Structures are given as structure tokens and as C-alpha cells.
Amino acid sequence: MAYSEVEEVDGYVGNFKVKVRKKARYVREEDCNSCAECAEVCPVVVPDEFQMGLSSRKAVYLPFPQAVPASYIIDMEACLGTNPIACGKCEEACEKVCIDYDMKDEIFELEVGVVVVATGMDVYDPTELDEYCYTRYDNVITSMEFERLICAGGATEGHFVRPSDRDVPQRIAFIQCVGSRNNAGDKGNRYCSNICCMNTVKDTLLLRDHYPDCECTVFYVDIRAFGKGFEDLYMRSREEGVKYIRGLPGEIRQDPETKNLFLTAENTLTGEVREYEFDAVVLSVGVIPRRDSALVKKLLSLSTTGDGFYMEAHPKLKPVDTPTRGVYICGCSESPKDVKDSVTQASAAAARAMTILNAGHVTVEAITAAIDPALCTGCGLCAKVCPFNAVEVDKEKKTAWVVSAMCMGCGNCGATCNQGAVTMGHFTDDQYYAQIDALLDEDAADKVFTFACNWCSYAGADNAGISRIQYPASPRLVRTMCSARVTEDFVLYAFVKGAPVVLVSGCHFADCHYIDANRQTVKRVYRLWDKLEKLGIRPERLQLEWISAAEGQKFARVMRGLEEMRQQVTAEEVEHTKKVLAEEWEKKLAREAKRKKKAEADESRDEVQVS
Amino acid sequence: MSQETKFKCLKCGHEYVEKYAPDDDIERACPKCHSNSVRPEKPKKADVAEKK
Structure with missing residues (x-):
């Protein structure tokens, strides 16, 4: 569809609904044979954008010689006016009666399985x-x-x-x-x-x-x-x-x-x-990057690099995929490149798109979020922080649910939910608490407890290891899909268990594999620093670092720094922290138990009413 | 809107002033030790009252 603009994109992989505005040309493209008689008589002369303003065109014009369809367009902003018709010379000159001053924009709603972004630069x-x-x-x-x-x-x-x-x-x-x-x-x-x-x-x-x-x-x-x-x-x-x-x-x-x-x-x-x-x-x-790239970014929930070009899901393994499943990028929308590279990347994007279309189904990793309707209050906080718009909320029924095909499993919703209603597949809260227990049960005071995101920080630690970079033996790593999965409670629980220092680490802002989920990590850490300070615990004991997969050196440097910090934390300080937070923890557990009990009571009442 | 805000590095203790808004999209790091553990100081109540 030429001379059209995408206005809305809804849905998810395999089920995108795209609203396209086909702009009025005021010339019937099916009849126009590009004879140029209309342009010859048009009295309006304006700079020709295609020729970079070095020559002129008429108000009725062919955008460029190879335009498809080869049909003229009336530039209504330059045209002398049609209401009432002040000129009308093009209409008089057109033997094929192609001119239609009353033509209106048309809206098309398309259903597509995948989207390829090739918007250029x-x-x-x-x-x-x-x-x-x-x-x-x-x-x-x-x-x-x-x-x-x-x-x-x-x-x-x-x-x-x-x-x-x-x-x-x-x-x-x-x-x-x-x-x-x-x-x-x-x-x-x-x-x-x-x-x-x-x-x-x-x-x-x-x-x-x-x-x-x-x-x-x-x-x-x-x-x-x-x-x-x-x-x-x-x-x-x-x-x-x-x-x-x-x-x-x-x-x-x-x-x-x-x-x-x-x-x-x-x-x-x-x-x-x-x-x-x-x-x-x-x-x-x-x-x-195209000046309207922010609009497309918003429409398709894409992420961009610091330069403003669209970011791929993985620079080596998924170079044409985006964080949004079913959306692919190619050409200069991804980064500046020449024709050959653009064609190569476009072919790759088309091939990736075909893998989904030919399969007829989408395989989703079993790490997506699920919401327990019994615990959900429909507050919508999870929907607000979801970078993929995968959570739908019914305010009237006070509930929310996750569209699994859209969810990428970052866990941001799980960390945000105050009600404990979100369960992350294979990364449940209970599993994290069990890991914290296991890692800190013995000699907790000797350990630097670290939450590392799957894509960058954990890989950064791997990089340090395979590069044989020396760093202290104190770090204990827990892998999260995204740093935004780290709830305030996980951090507090690590302190309850006696961790002297806790590190939350994730991707650099420009590298976040879940668009911008790690911005929530920052907000959460800020809140935790405030909370720790309020409870009389040194906020310095909670650290935040962005470490990329290539930054093995940085990982080692950070760990050396944290080891020094750990050695400065006294046993009395740790005991004080445990004591203060244990009281808080008991209160939290009591609140959770009460909430679960209430939810169970509500559920059984609903069942009675139904029966 | 961005405001001049005092930041404190929780790694090295360095304090510096930088523009900050709660919703800005900037990856921050301490200019001295490059740690990302930089904490914005909350405006004191007296400062807020003065601005009003």
C-alpha cells in the first residue's frame, strides 16, 4: 500500500491487527496513466522535495520517476483550493477523468501474523x-x-x-x-x-x-x-x-x-x-534515525539504542528479531548500512517472518507470567510496568490476565504486584527464596549476594570466568531473567538471612532485553535505599551495577570492590540488620497469610453462589 | 521537569550535582569511580516549601 501510514497496531504474534490510513491522492490511481497533462497546466510551482529543492514541481505531480504506482498526486497544501474550486485546470486537462477533489483518506484494518519494520533512515x-x-x-x-x-x-x-x-x-x-x-x-x-x-x-x-x-x-x-x-x-x-x-x-x-x-x-x-x-x-x-521513529517504536513496543536506531533482540543470535515477538527489523531502521547489507538483512527478516507463518503456531518459552485471579485486585500496576503491554486489566471485574504470546517473561509484573498474584513460570518467588536460603544458610557473612540478569550481568560473570580474570570467591549469583524481576522482598530477605552486601545487576540501559524494564529496577533500588536508611541500615550495603555480557573486566572489578565493602561490614551490623528486618519480615508474612485466607474465603463463597 | 539534584555515590561516597527528574531515561554513574550505585538526594521539606 503506497502513500499510506500505519496508525495503530494491536494484538500479538500471529494475530496483529493493523490500522492503516491510505491517504487521498485526489487522482484515481487505477485510471491515471502518468500522461502528465495535468501537471503541464497546473499553475502552482513549489520546490521538488525529491530533487532536494534544486528544481521545482507542480501541485499535481509524480513523486519521483520510479514511483509505484505510477500515478500522480495532488499536493492539497499547495493546490489553489477545491472548496470552492478556484482553479480546476488539472481536472479540465485530464482526458481520463482521474481527478477527484472529493477523494477522502481511507482506513484499512489488516490482520497480519508478523510485522517487518523497514522504515529506513x-x-x-x-x-x-x-x-x-x-x-x-x-x-x-x-x-x-x-x-x-x-x-x-x-x-x-x-x-x-x-x-x-x-x-x-x-x-x-x-x-x-x-x-x-x-x-x-x-x-x-x-x-x-x-x-x-x-x-x-x-x-x-x-x-x-x-x-x-x-x-x-x-x-x-x-x-x-x-x-x-x-x-x-x-x-x-x-x-x-x-x-x-x-x-x-x-x-x-x-x-x-x-x-x-x-x-x-x-x-x-x-x-x-x-x-x-x-x-x-x-x-x-x-x-x-527516521524523525518519526519514536512513533513506530511506541506502536510496536520496540526499543532503541542510544543512537535512536531500533535495537535487535540479540546482536549475534537474533540480529533481525526485536524484543516484541513477531516483529522484525531490517535495513537502516536498525543501523546505518549500505544497499547490500540492507538487502541481506531484509532477506533474513523475511525468512524469520516465514518461519512463524509457515509453522502456523508459536512456541512460547514456559517462563511467562500467570496471574491468580483469586489474589488479583485489578489494580493494574502490573499492566503499567509491562514493557510489552502483555497484561490486560478488567477494572470492573477487578482482575487482570496475561496474554502469554506477548509476555517475554521479564518478571517486572511479578516484582511489582503487591498482592502476590503473579507467578513467573520457572522463576517463582518460592524458587528464589529457596535459592537465597541455600546460598546463605552457611557462612552468610562471607558472601556477596548478587542478583544477575540472564542476558548481561550473568553473561558478564561467565565472561570473567572464561577469560580467567581473577576476582574474589565471595560472590554468590542468583540468575533472574531481568534485573526488574528482583523484588524488594528478595533483597530484604537476603539481608534477613545475613548477607553483608547485596548487589543487583543488570543490562546497561541501551542493552535492556526487555525494552526498558530495567528502569523499574532503578526505581525499586531507590525505594530500597530509602527503606534501609529508615530502618537504620546503611544503604551502601545494597549496590546497583550495570554490567554487559562483554564486561568481564567490569564484573571482576565490581566484585573486588564489593569484597572490600563486605570486609568492612561488622558482625554486629549484620546482626542488627537481621533483627530489624526479621520483625518486618514477620509482619509481611502475617499480611500475606491474611490476604491468602481472605482470597480463599472469597473463592469458596463464589463457588457456593455458583452452585 | 529536570532539577539540579545532589547525588551521592554509595560506593565511593563522592557527591556531585546533576540534572534529575524521576522519569528521565539516563543511565547514571559516579563521575569519580563509575559505579552505578548513585543515589539522588531527596529535596528537603524546607526546600520544597521555599519553592512553593
Whole structure:
């Protein structure tokens, strides 16, 4: 469906319901044969977005030559108006009677089994980089504008001309990494945009092919030519006479008369600082996540990396899966990449999608949450914290339930429920208490009790082990699927059992395998610190650390620090903690017993009424 | 809304000031020892009353 937007996505893997708005074209696409007679008579001229504003289009236009369907569209914001019709020339000119000013947007509701997100990327706008004077000097253009100028179907039919005087430039500079790899300032992005180096190499070869006498100079930080055949292409560009200077210009100034540009740059290989004169400058701009990516993220419960690109479920083992089951990502929506990599990833995403569609059923790990209706009060706290929207609440019936196909088993709901109504498959509360008992029954004072999330911290500990990194023998690890599974009671119980120090560890924010579940971990730890302090227990004895699977060194460093901390905790302090928290624990157990008794009584009363 | 908030590192004891809002999505670490056990200090009642 072209010229459409997804407005809502409901449901779950195998049963997605997608609401799509098909925008009105005001031209019947089934009848339009792209004869262009409507555009010829249209009096409205506006900048052509596809040509980066370097040429114009009419209010009725074909978005770009290869558009599918090959049908014209009326840009209603630019059109002179249809109510009442102020112009109507396109309608008069159209012999096939395709123009329909009354056309309305249509809403389609589709039922699909899987969703593939291939929303692409946007291009970095270099306006904010004052040193390159993009909006000040006409002859400073972006690589996208260059592309439209050098393209046979572009604004100048393939003739590369300077915007200021339409002369063919003889000396052209390319500046790399514009908006990319900027670690210093607050402008641009930290990441490498991946495609710009090879795009510039290709552009220089195109220029040398079109204009053999032109001089091309590339200012770069590093040339990253790591793909198949890329190094050969780069060497070919050098052999063709393209100059490569390692160093980025610090400023650009313009001769007001000739409009020529002067770049001051240091060649960091020779240490030479000099000024270079050029007829035109091409800014090799990086790529950024689509500006509407937050909307898609919300629609599909996706997570993003710190850069804003969608995050895969696992970088090596599930590179096109997302944390939401049945939703796959590919292309530049996941990270900047070239056409070849995008096609490869798209094929992988399609294949992953087909595995579900062909199977006809979905296998769910038996670690999902289940809610006991007898204990549930329908408060909805679990639904609020679920990153996958897997919990549905019936406020009237005061109950909630989990859609198993949507639940990924992070356990956030289990840790949030005040009523003890949530049971996590294979990670039940009782199992955790049993592990705490087992690990702290003997010599508790010698141990650093650690909750480690399955994906990162536990794997970080493994990494430390297989890398033979030395760390103290005191840590005792309990694995949780997510750090958000760690309830306040688990931590308090570990202290009740005599743990001198407790660590809660999980994935870094950008790596959370359950979208943003570990943000709840932070809130829970903050509450625990307050509580411990209120009870006269040093909050320092509860530590929080984010350790990734690759951070074996960090795991070891953290453990060495905690061992030092453990040695400073006195036996009296531990005894005091046990005494204070044991009283609290007794009260909690009494409350729970009362609640269970009440639930059982309610249940038996309901059964009597039914019978 | 973010407010200048005093943080205390529960690992090394270092105290520093940083912008903080209860719902912000920032992974925090102590600028001195890089521990993630950094605790925001709650505004004292007197400060809240003063702002009102």
C-alpha cells in the first residue's frame, strides 16, 4: 500500500491487527496513466522535495520517476483550493477523468501474523555545524544534493553545476564525517554512518568520469573501505588522481566576488596547515534515525539504542528479531548500512517472518507470567510496568490476565504486584527464596549476594570466568531473567538471612532485553535505599551495577570492590540488620497469610453462589 | 521537569550535582569511580516549601 501510514497496531504474534490510513491522492490511481497533462497546466510551482529543492514541481505531480504506482498526486497544501474550486485546470486537462477533489483518506484494518519494520533512515541536516556554512554559501552542498545534480534523472539532467552561477566546477572538495563520529561537541552524532566513505569514493569516480579535468580532494578522518571490493574502488579513486587529505577543515570562507570557497585544514599526516581554494564543497552527511521513529517504536513496543536506531533482540543470535515477538527489523531502521547489507538483512527478516507463518503456531518459552485471579485486585500496576503491554486489566471485574504470546517473561509484573498474584513460570518467588536460603544458610557473612540478569550481568560473570580474570570467591549469583524481576522482598530477605552486601545487576540501559524494564529496577533500588536508611541500615550495603555480557573486566572489578565493602561490614551490623528486618519480615508474612485466607474465603463463597 | 539534584555515590561516597527528574531515561554513574550505585538526594521539606 503506497502513500499510506500505519496508525495503530494491536494484538500479538500471529494475530496483529493493523490500522492503516491510505491517504487521498485526489487522482484515481487505477485510471491515471502518468500522461502528465495535468501537471503541464497546473499553475502552482513549489520546490521538488525529491530533487532536494534544486528544481521545482507542480501541485499535481509524480513523486519521483520510479514511483509505484505510477500515478500522480495532488499536493492539497499547495493546490489553489477545491472548496470552492478556484482553479480546476488539472481536472479540465485530464482526458481520463482521474481527478477527484472529493477523494477522502481511507482506513484499512489488516490482520497480519508478523510485522517487518523497514522504515529506513533520514539524512543529517548540517545546518547546525557553523564551520561548514551550509546555509550561508550557495556552493556548499550536501552529498544528497550532489547525488541529485550528478544523476541523469536529476535537476540538471546529470550536469554537475555550481548553484551560485551554474558553471561546472573544476575544483571540488568533499568533507567526510559531517554529522558523524563527533565525540567532542553536542552537535552531530557519535556513531559512524557507515556509508559515507564509499559514497564519496563513488562520487569522485563519477566526477572524474563526467569531467576528466576536474580536481577532486577528499578531507577525511579515516577511510572505512571494509566491504567486498571496496578497497579496490578506493584505490581506483586514488589512481584516478583524487587527492585524499587526512584532516577535516576547521572553517570555510567565501570570496564574495567569485563565490569560490577557501578551506583551512591541517593535513594530520604531514602536520601542514594550509588554505585550499575550491569551486564547490560537498558535505558528506551522515544518516540519522527516521524523525518519526519514536512513533513506530511506541506502536510496536520496540526499543532503541542510544543512537535512536531500533535495537535487535540479540546482536549475534537474533540480529533481525526485536524484543516484541513477531516483529522484525531490517535495513537502516536498525543501523546505518549500505544497499547490500540492507538487502541481506531484509532477506533474513523475511525468512524469520516465514518461519512463524509457515509453522502456523508459536512456541512460547514456559517462563511467562500467570496471574491468580483469586489474589488479583485489578489494580493494574502490573499492566503499567509491562514493557510489552502483555497484561490486560478488567477494572470492573477487578482482575487482570496475561496474554502469554506477548509476555517475554521479564518478571517486572511479578516484582511489582503487591498482592502476590503473579507467578513467573520457572522463576517463582518460592524458587528464589529457596535459592537465597541455600546460598546463605552457611557462612552468610562471607558472601556477596548478587542478583544477575540472564542476558548481561550473568553473561558478564561467565565472561570473567572464561577469560580467567581473577576476582574474589565471595560472590554468590542468583540468575533472574531481568534485573526488574528482583523484588524488594528478595533483597530484604537476603539481608534477613545475613548477607553483608547485596548487589543487583543488570543490562546497561541501551542493552535492556526487555525494552526498558530495567528502569523499574532503578526505581525499586531507590525505594530500597530509602527503606534501609529508615530502618537504620546503611544503604551502601545494597549496590546497583550495570554490567554487559562483554564486561568481564567490569564484573571482576565490581566484585573486588564489593569484597572490600563486605570486609568492612561488622558482625554486629549484620546482626542488627537481621533483627530489624526479621520483625518486618514477620509482619509481611502475617499480611500475606491474611490476604491468602481472605482470597480463599472469597473463592469458596463464589463457588457456593455458583452452585 | 529536570532539577539540579545532589547525588551521592554509595560506593565511593563522592557527591556531585546533576540534572534529575524521576522519569528521565539516563543511565547514571559516579563521575569519580563509575559505579552505578548513585543515589539522588531527596529535596528537603524546607526546600520544597521555599519553592512553593
